[in-house]
Amino acid sequence: MTKKAPNSGLSRPLSPSCSGGSTRNVELAVKSSESVRRSKRLRLKPLRKPSISQKKKPVKLRSKMPKKPPTAFFYFLEDFRKQYQEQNPEVKCMREIGKTCGEKWKTMTYEEKVKYYDIATVKREEFHREMTEYNKRMELGEHDESETDSDYS
DNA sequence: TTTATGATTGTTCCC
DNA sequence: GGGAACAATCATAAA
Numbered sequence: 001m002t003k004k005a006p007n008s009g010l011s012r013p014l015s016p017s018c019s020g021g022s023t024r025n026v027e028l029a030v031k032s033s034e035s036v037r038r039s040k041r042l043r044l045k046p047l048r049k050p051s052i053s054q055k056k057k058p059v060k061l062r063s064k065m066p067k068k069p070p071t072a073f074f075y076f077l078e079d080f081r082k083q084y085q086e087q088n089p090e091v092k093c094m095r096e097i098g099k100t101c102g103e104k105w106k107t108m109t110y111e112e113k114v115k116y117y118d119i120a121t122v123k124r125e126e127f128h129r130e131m132t133e134y135n136k137r138m139e140l141g142e143h144d145e146s147e148t149d150s151d152y153s
Numbered sequence: 154t155t156t157a158t159g160a161t162t163g164t165t166c167c168c
Numbered sequence: 169g170g171g172a173a174c175a176a177t178c179a180t181a182a183a
Contacts, residue, residue, distance in 0.1 A: 071163035098160035
């Protein structure tokens with residue numbers, strides 16, 4: 001995702017394969033509302049999790065905790081990525097794929113999206129069930145061992 | 154070797 | 169209600 005570590009405002013130089021200079025300029029010139037929202041988000045100070053970076057580490061630390069299920073868009077992205085890489089094997093950068101996928105998603109009709117919504121709904125229900133069980137176990141004192149050996153708080 | 158980054162949208166949760 | 173966080177993916181660079 002996209003969230004930066006709290007003090008990572010100094011962004012690391014983009015990798016050569018991913019930098020895509022010209023498209024970048026176009027982006028800057030014509031920003032979609034989502035892009036505006038995103039860049040605004042990136043500039044804002046994180047309010048919730050002030051200390052650690054949000055990516056990957058918390059997931060590892062809470063290995064037993066059910067993960068948030070992917071949204072419909074993410075299931076579509078998975079399909080889209082496979083097709084895209086078949087047609088464009090030289091493109092491996094997820095930035096490009098994600099951007100293209102987002103544009104495609106906006107042009108799709110509800111009928112085209114509905115199968116992905118269905119999958120996402122099922123997975124979300126499963127997630128809720130797992131969370132319920134997880135919370136029960138936590139209440140019974142069966143704490144996740146991975147939480148104990150970390151200063152993640 | 155490990156971890157952050159970027160690009161996307163939808164969902165959830167907190168204030 | 170608004171907005172932040174986070175879910176997957178993966179090449180790449182930095183620590």
